[in-house]
Amino acid sequence: MRIIAALLVFLSHVIFPFTQGNQNMATPYADDGITQQLMWLLYPGGSIGVSFFFILSGFVITWAAKPGDRISAYYRRRVVKIMPNHVVTWALAMLLFAGSYTLLWGLPNLLLLNVFVNDNAIWGGANMPAWSLSAEMLFYLLFPALIIPIRKIADNRLWLWAGLAFVGMALVCLVTLTLLPDAPKYPGEALSLPQFWFIYLFPPVRLFEFVLGMILARIVAAGRWPRIGVLPVMALMVIAYAATLYIPWPYSVSLVTAIPFALAIGTFAKANLEGRKTFFGTRPMVWLGQISFGFYLTQAIVLYWLREAVLGKAEYGPVGGTLLIIALAGVTVVTGWLLHTLVERPAMKYWSRSRKPPVQPGPAEQAPAGALSN
Template sequence: MQTRPSKPNLKSLTGLRFLAMLPVFLTHAAFEGVFTDADASWGFLNVMGTSGYLAVSFFFVLSGFVITWSVRPGDTARAFWRRRFFRVFPNHVTSWALALVLVLTVGTGIGLLPSVTQLFLLQSWVPDPAYTDTGNSVSWSLAVDVVFYGLFPALLALVNRIAPKRLWYWVIGTAVAAAVVPAVGLAALPDTPEMPLSGVSESQYWFAYFLPLFRMLECFLGMLMARIVLTGVWIRLPVLPAVVLVVLAYWAAQQMPYLYRLSAVTVLPVALLTAAVAVADAEGRGTPFGNRVMVWFGELSFAFYLLHNLVLKYGHLLLGHTEVDGEQVGRTWDVPGGVAVIAGGFLVSVLLAWLLHNGVEKPAMRRWSRPRKARTTAAAGGSSRPADAVPAGEVLAP
């Protein structure tokens, strides 16, 4: 595994991670239906649209970009896998256990097999909502990440062999492949049973949204964009026009059938924005996303991602609930009360994310991400770089 050394830290991409987390949080909050006024609840959901799906696509692209950007000279596949394992699983297992406690506390129930597949991050391979929409449901994206990490050394060798002048052809081809996935799902899979509010079936939705085989295309696209920047064939697209492209693509996606709104229309503009922000940092120009507050929140974003839906979903039920058609439904409030509940959920999520990040994530990386010999050598050499430091913006995207 090799790529160009001495790459600058990408603070703006770290800050942008948390900005992208906001629509994910707000979309999940909208699904909770905390407002007594049905018009307010539906209005909130309609305003969020598919912005949460756009953010998830960004995280996959970002994951491929920053990991490719931050590959260390002389790194090995084994060392890479070790770092990724101890960045993902301590946080994941902690949030998985917390989800089980909350499930038992509110009495919603969870099947043994779905729980086990979720623990081992296999749930996204199963075309059944009982596996993906249970426990800590957001961990489905980690099932995509671990497959990508497992294949990353081989994918990097492939990307490194592509001639720089051909990288853009690969970008277009990968974006087209991602855009074709919904069409294949709609044509090949049955249209029943139907997912609520979507007009597509559960299997079609799973095929286009959850299946790691296809979501990895977005990670691969991020890898290609990193190589484009590193090899000097970037098209010099500034950040502001890149943002405008994403906004226009998002608007266009809302005019398309549901499955195409998830990522098919927006994935290429998202990849262009990711590269544009990285170039701004690499050239020392920076962006508003790279300020200290945004970066601090960005560093918490993985932990926040894993915890926020537990706070929203089970916190809502713990505040009071009734049973409707065999399902537990949380209580509702007037608009000011509902806004206060959502704001409270955000603050609790940030606090718990800070505790998870500093109490589990960082200590695990410091203690186990490198072999004992490497840690001892670094300490003896007086290295100022802490054992859990992340080089050149190597961050986990949820």
Template sequence: MLVFVTHVAAARLFADAELSDFLNTYLSRSGYLGVSFFFVLSGFILTWTARPDDTTARFYRRRLVKIYPNHFVTWLAGLSLMIWAGTAINAGNTLPSLFLVQSWSPSFGVMMGTNGPSWSLACELLFYLSFPLLLLWLRKIPAARLWTAAGLVAVAVWVVPLISQLLPEDPVAPFQPVSWWKYWFTYFMPASRLFEFVMGIVMALIVQKGRWIGMSRGHAFLLLGLAYVLQVALPDSWGLVAPVVLPLGLVVAAGAVADITGQRSVFATRTMVWLGEVSFAFYLVHILVFEYGPIGLVTHPGAEHARGTLVSIGLIAVTFALSLLFGWLLYTLVERPMMRRFSKPRKKPDKAVKAPAPVS
């Protein structure tokens, strides 16, 4: 939903220029927070649920079945909509995204592919491929030094925008006041985002090994709120990712501790759990609804780019409802059945043992 809000802010739907500027200034990076949360949470959950009897092949199988069927369906949908809209189709804007390698390219057209949000799956693919080895290494860290490891990961996160300062200043990125090269290197390139995944792994080990500092969810969220203010305020590539990674690790860990100690949470309600279940599918479909649905119709070149406040709110509400509907359909008809059928290898039936013939 944070990513959805970011795209609403970037669309500048409102005729009131001050309102559009306000939303774009203060909410356009909320989705950046959401993506970082997803990456940190991935590392935490995969570590939390890792089984000692699991194999690398089985792990890869589960991860591939989890993300690729949804991706393939939305890739086909995006390709079909591009053809319908008369968009030029070529190998660059189709094949890299099909194989989830598009984010390694600094070309905007290649990276957005047929369905823009799938860029983050290219990062997740790197995370999944690296996880068995990362977990093996990180588990060797003595429990007393895990917080030191978390601090080193947090420092590494800040090194990424520091290195990006060596990159060219032109051209300027389409979404943020930063050069495209810095933007791509800091935000989109999979290797640069690996540290957020590692932060999640380290935080899970901290909780598992009894090294949690006792921070409450409320204090963790307060720290995250302050970090988001910093994320909005910092210039250039400094505010794209780095400020929120450690606070997000604290939020995820505090939430896990609250859960295992039986504390009540709004996130445990039936509605929130359902929204969580469909959130991956929602994320994958929402930009297609943005681009080819009601908002796309009023923001395409030649159309009026700003409508009255009530009309704009209506467009946002309809777009959200359609995204949720298509996300639910994708989850129900693709993601859940594929996980049930293919996430585990089928058990081979036991061969029947013939009883010996009776002796007369």
């Protein structure tokens, strides 16, 4: 499922190619009317794609967590999963196109600290999509503490706590609108710069999505997921996406799609447990899911450097522009595969495993039924 979320982010960027240092980049279409229509249609995909990643991340890490696993081994796996890919794409972006305008030599971006400060001069730069890794690293850091109370939730109260996580997301929206200054405005949005930063970029407020994913994993593992059809869930996701076209920020950032995404993740996970074949379990989709992290991290290099290096600022008609988008997506699949093959897989193979045996859990710490290991 991750490749769909990554593709949503990609499409929002290919139509609206905006970076801090390159604000007048070419779009695929020479017709500004087509561009504006597609911007309206595809722009929400960027924010909701990231939200899906955050919810799914909480689910997967909780599902794979093994009681008795050493915290040091867990942190090693998480760091090795993210940082080699991040360092390579950061260095390429800085070398190829971002070094001329990224402040502070790109160090806040490299260290994943750039979105912890309310300064729009620091948010962007370097490999722009990597800002979300700042939130992911915070999630990973806090996970060993978060999993303790979440494991203690009684099975019959799991849905209640999932609802409370959703309420927390709603409260963040209210705080954004009522307690943060409404000026200066963020370009193209009704929100101010501080409001945009808080609701979208500030990692601590995205914890509610991660925690929701953690609770979803417990619900599925506890056998308390209701039987929901795959097709109704997919239809609900399409409806939720359509709703984001009309519902304004901050509500459309993650609140509108949180419940449909949660239902989709739990429903497809249960289908996997029951051995039911789904579209997302086919070989091509599994492969695309495996390279999706590389796809996500290399998209800026393809869109903001390679496209212009090969084609300049050329824009095309409806057919040519559409073929260009398909070609750019295909190239990004290739660069994502290269990153996955040459960096991610070797790093995980050689650096992610601890040489020390895991601590044997006591009877009260046994993994829940259905839990999987890494």
